[in-house]
Amino acid sequence: MARDREPFDVEAMEGDEGEPEVGRHRDVGRACLQTSIAEVERTAPVTVPPDAPVARAVELMRARKVSAVLVVERARARRLVGIFTERDLVTRALPARGWAKARVERFMTRAPEALRARDPIAYAVNKMTLGGFRHVPVVDDAGRPAGMVSAGDVLQFVVELCPEEILNLPPEPELAVHARPEGE
Numbered sequence: 001m002a003r004d005r006e007p008f009d010v011e012a013m014e015g016d017e018g019e020p021e022v023g024r025h026r027d028v029g030r031a032c033l034q035t036s037i038a039e040v041e042r043t044a045p046v047t048v049p050p051d052a053p054v055a056r057a058v059e060l061m062r063a064r065k066v067s068a069v070l071v072v073e074r075a076r077a078r079r080l081v082g083i084f085t086e087r088d089l090v091t092r093a094l095p096a097r098g099w100a101k102a103r104v105e106r107f108m109t110r111a112p113e114a115l116r117a118r119d120p121i122a123y124a125v126n127k128m129t130l131g132g133f134r135h136v137p138v139v140d141d142a143g144r145p146a147g148m149v150s151a152g153d154v155l156q157f158v159v160e161l162c163p164e165e166i167l168n169l170p171p172e173p174e175l176a177v178h179a180r181p182e183g184e
Contacts, residue, residue: 028161032125037138037149038117040157045137045145047072050081050105054093057084057104068135070145071108079143082108085135114139117146121157124149 046069048057057069071082084104092107093099099107113127114137124136128151138147159166 028158029122031161032122032157033120035121035157036118037115037121037124037147040121040149040153042138042153043148043150045070045147047078047145048084048104049074050103050108052104053101054084054089054104054107055100058089058100061086066148067150068148069104070137070148071104072145077142077144080112080114080137080139080145081105082110083112083135083137084108087134112137114143115149116141121149121154125154128154 043066046060046064046066048060048069048071050071050073052071060069061067068083068085070080071084072078073081082105084107088107088109093102096102096107113131113133115123115127117138117140127133127136134151136149137145138149140146
C-alpha cells in the first residue's frame with residue numbers, strides 16, 4: 001500500500017486543537033473512489049489450470065496462505081476462466097464423493113467478475129458487497145490475472161486511512177464475553 005501519500009487534506013479534517021475530527025466517513029468514501037486498486041496492497045495471483053485436481057488447489061491455498069486461487073486456461077493466453085475459493089471447497093467440493101481427485105473446474109465459480117488495477121478500490125467494495133464476494137480478481141487488459149483484492153485488503157486500506165479512530169478505540173466492556181458462574 002502506498003503509505004507515504006495522503007489521499008486527502010489532513011488539515012481540513014482537524015479540529016481547533018489539531019486533533020482529527022471523528023466521523024471522517026466522507027473522506028474515507030472519497031479516498032475509496034480516488035485510490036486505484038494498484039495503490040492498495042493486494043494478494044499476488046495464485047493460479048491453477050481448470051484440469052488441476054482440487055487437492056492441488058487446496059495444497060496451493062494452504063502453502064501460499066490464500067483463501068482462493070484463480071483458474072486460468074492452459075492456452076498461451078492464460079486468461080481467467082474461474083475462481084476457486086474456500087467457500088467453493090466447503091459448499092461444493094467436500095459434499096461430493098472423490099472431490100480431492102476431481103478437476104477444479106467442476107467446483108469453481110465460472111467467469112468471475114473481475115476488475116483492472118486502474119479501477120478505484122470502491123469498485124471492489126461494491127462488487128464484494130452486492131455479490132457477497134470476499135475476493136475480486138484483478139486482470140490486465142488481456143484478461144490475464146494480475147492479482148486479487150480480498151476483503152482483508154480492503155479492511156487494511158480503511159484502517160490505514162484512519163488508524164487513530166480504529167486502532168485506538170476505548171475498550172467496550174459491554175461487548176466482552178462473560179463466563180456464567182458454574183451451576184447456571
